[in-house]
Amino acid sequence: MKLFDVYPLFDIEPVKAQGCYIWDKNDHKYLDLYGGHAVISIGHTHPHYVERITQQLNQIGFYSNSVQNQLQKDLARKLGEISGLDDYNLFLCNSGAEANENALKLASFATGKKKVISFKKGFHGRTSAAVAVTDNPKIIAPINSKHESVILELNNLDTVEEALKNNDICAVIIEGIQGIGGIIVPDAEFLEGLEQLCNQYNTVLILDEIQSGYGRSGKFFAFQYSKVKPHLVTMAKGMGNGFPIGGVLISNKFEPWYGMLGTTFGGNYLACAAALAVLEVIEKEDLIQNAQKVGSHLLAKAKKMLKGCKVRGYGLMIGLEFDEEIVALRKKLLFEEKIFTGVSGTKTIRILPPLNLSIEEADLFIDKLVKCVQ
Template sequence: MNLFDVYTCYNINLVNGKGAHLSDDKGNSYLDFYGGHGVISIGHSHPHYMYRLENQLHCLGFYSNAVKNDLQEKFACLLGKISGYETYNLFLCNSGAEANENALKVASFHNQKAKVIAIKGAFHGRTSGALSITDNPKLSSEFNAKHNVVFVAMNDELALKKELEKGDVSAVIIEGIQGVKGVVIPSNKFLKVAEKYCAENNALLILDEIQSGYGRTGKFFAHQYAGIQPDIITTAKGMGNGFPIAGVLISPKIKAWKGMLGTTFGGNHLSCAAATAVIETIEEEKLIDNANIIGDYLFFELKDNKAIKAIRGKGLMIGIDLENMSEIRTKLLMEYGIFTGASGNETLRLLPPLSIGIKEADQFISAFNQITQTVKNG
């Protein structure tokens, strides 16, 4: 049997990782400035993370949600405290797309409406409902293109207000920062207006913090810069440092009923052990503060590079617009051993582990400056 050929990938077989560093099966070393789409939050093979998982393996690897799992309740308390959402309720699942599917379902159950407002340029996942609110028709089949969704431009307050005033909107979903679109940040005013208009029109505000959450932007959730409190928050990528886990944080005004949501693997014992280790490490090592410090340092050191058309972001979620982005990204990897990401055709996306220091930042800056000078002069 062969693999279903859907991925365009580098011919690099990674076999080891420690902190922000990786190595392949040929002994080549790499600096990870992308974290596997922002998944690696506390660094590869963190000792406390490995301890938590190994210890749990010796106890119990899995049982379904047919039995009580104290690890879920302990983790929910940790997450509520570090995020500032202690009064909210938590549903655990497996991926960002699944979290968004459940968020949309909860909203519809709550207000008995179906229409969703999403933002142009959005990416919310590849399952049926998540694809319907993802602004990329190429990814949607006829099967999942039938949902009632309207897209409005980011920060277009008037368009949002007009759609909500029709009275048939179940939810508005906004990414804390759009990652796939190119690290596009909603204005604080737009988020405040969205919160206000949703409340006035019996619609729920959902913040997709799957990539922008878990301390990546210098606050636990990116929307907290705006001082708002969404009805539902989804989170995933940095949550398990590579172990699949996702969550839906749900306002206490939304009432649960038995069977409303469900999952076989969600919130299993190993995933809770991984997620607990992540929060404990973020707190112990002050990684949210570190994301601010190193993010500011990167912005300051890169701001005078003439090859940069624009630079956006918060903390360690950074987008750099470049004329020859693809060439620069390839050189960073092939000539300097630095993994980065891409958003579209011109934005280089940086999502390194929150644990990186000045040394790793300088390694990236030095390579980036040398390459952009060469590409520009060449």
């Protein structure tokens, strides 16, 4: 048997990692400015993280959600404290797509409606309802067409209100910062307008913070650059620093009932131990402030040194859009300069490093990038 070949792979096999660096099987050292799709939040193999998971595994690794689990309650409490959303409830699952799937389902339960508004260049996952509200026809199978979505232009409240007037929209889903779409930041006024319209038309506002959350933007959630109070917030990626976990923050407007939502593996002991370790490190090492400080430095230096490049983002969620395709540039950075980056489309380099990236490492990246561009 061989693997089902769905990923284009670089000829690199990582075998060790620490902090913001990884090493391949040939002992080449790479600066990691992509964090495995924005997943590595507190750095690779952080000692506290490793200790937390190891200790938990020595006690109990898994049991079902039919029994009490104090770690789930501890995680909800800590998450509420650090995020500032302590008046929400937490549903735990295993991934970002699953978080969005459950959020959309909850919105439909609550309103009795089934259509969803999402936005162009948005990405919300590869499961059934999540893929149906994603602006990428290539990943939408015929079976997904049973879900009805309306995909609109970002930052245009008029088109949103026009769609809402039919009174058949259960939810509006939007990323705090569009990741795969190219690090596109929605206007704060647009988010605030969405909240007002959703309240007016009995529609649920879902903030997808799967990539932009957990301190990456320099706030705990990217939507906190505005005054908006979403009905639901979805998260994953940086939540577990590599251990699979996702979640939905649910405002008090929703009334639960048994059987409404469920999961076998969501909120298991190891996942909760990992997620608690992440929050403890973020708090102790002030990583949200570091993301803001280092990100601001990186953004300013990129704008100064990369003439003609469109520089976007907040914190350590940065897009560098060039006039020409960047496939060769990214490979040069990876194979010659030993720096991992991501991409959005064919012209934008996506920077999503661990939140403990230093000023020196940010400078090293920009200097190497300028060298490659020249």
